[in-house]
Amino acid sequence: MAKETGQSSMDRSLEPEQVQPDDTPRELTVRSGLAAAGSALAYFITVGFTNAFGAFQEYYTSDVLRGHSNFQISWLGSFALFALFAFAPVAGILADKMGPTLPITFGSVALLVAVFMTSLCRAYWQFFLAQGLLLGVGMSFIAIPASGMVPRYFKRNRGLATGITVAGSSLGGVLWPIAFDQMLHQDGIGFPWAMRIAGFVMMPICILCILIIRLPGPVKHTATEDTSEASAMEKSTDKQQHKKKDLSVLRKPPYVLLCAGLFLSIFGFFAPFFYVSTYAVSLGMSSSFAFYLVSIVNGASLFGRILPGIVADRWGRFNMLVVSAFTAGIIAFCWTKATSVAGLVVWCVAYGFASGAILSLQLACATTLANEDSAGAAIGAVMGSCSLATLFGTPIAGEIVKHGYLALSCFSGAMLMAGACLIAASRLCQSRSLTARI
Secondary structure, three states: OHHHHHHHHHHHHHHHHHOOHHHOOOOOOHHHHHHHHHHHHHHHHOHHHHHOHHHHHHHHHHHHOOOOOHHHHHHHHHHHHHHHHHOHHHHHHHHHHHOOHHHHHHHHHHHHHHHHHHOOOOOHHHHHHHHHHHHHHHHHHHHHHHHHHHHHHOOOOHHHHHHHHHHHHHHHHHHHHHHHHHHHHHOOOOHHHHHHHHHHHHHHHHHHHHHHOOOOOOOOOOOOOOHHHHHHHHHHHHHHHHHHOOOHHHHOHHHHHHHHHHHHHHHHHOHHHHHHHHHHHHOOOOHHHHHHHHHHHHHHHHHHHHHHHHHHHHHOHHHHHHHHHHHHHHHHHOHHHOOOHHHHHHHHHHHHHHHHHHHHHHHHHHHHHOOHHHHHHHHHHHHHHOHHHHHHHHHHHHHHHHHOHHHHHHHHHHHHHHHHHHHHHHHHHHOOOOOOOO
């Protein structure tokens, strides 16, 4: 009995050592850090550029495309987002099978051609082909393979890692409107050369993304492993190869409800990003200040994508995504109560921070449900499901503006809250315990 007691005591004393962090490989390495940084840069020149479309919306309405309605002009930005989401499944599957280099190279060429061609556009249909279609396709083949690499490196801190990655889009949404405001309104450079300068800035960033975003290297094993361990490793590899081809999880209720919830949320998500600048001008504020509002909402969104990611890794990614969508919906309902400069700045900060986690945690939640070797396909599928929402959401918002911004705020808030309800249903499908970390 004494021996058994001593043995059990010894076993218990060994338990803490078996779960020590030192026994697990470090997630932050030079290779994983470069992949995360490259993904953030990819989002900076893609989604970040479209997040700044509110600045284009106001400028096109008053200058380049004067005479076209908000509804018509909003199709340029919404179709670019639609193409980004619609081509996501193709880009994700190609990245899973061939690695990220080739898709990102193709996307970089398409992106740069689109930006330089936009500088030559004069007619509406020319803008649609360049800034709407070609730009969106290029963005998809850069952003999706890049973001699909991050979950392969980070497991414990996946929410934080994807938050930092998607925060690149917020940084782009901050800097691009300010840059275009300076070039168009302050320095008098003019629209054609403003777009060309943007293209020249994107060029070295595209090259960096191609060079530093790589698949994880093979796991190294020591020569002292015995035959049984090697056999177990081979079996595990075989299972992983088999699992890689299994996409049945994408048809299960939690994943389907997640896609449906994000579809509704995205329907209302982009309306403030596109129309906060025109709302400010409608209140008598200057066009220059309106450009900065787009930067403010994106700047707050940057923190809203990183900080909730830290909380999500501790308390649950689905839990945090539900809270983010629900809170953003409430703030969207309060949009028209902001009628002064100070009030509108505060509202932009609140909405940007609250809604920031919607785009970052959708990636973390999708890859949590799916096999990590099919991360690209999982991200592509969830973003592809949102493609129609990005295509029709902002043009519908442009038509609703004709009835006033109060109607637009109600539309945006209702869609966000309906999406939060479906995401909550996806979370409850996984565990009915309200305190579970999901």
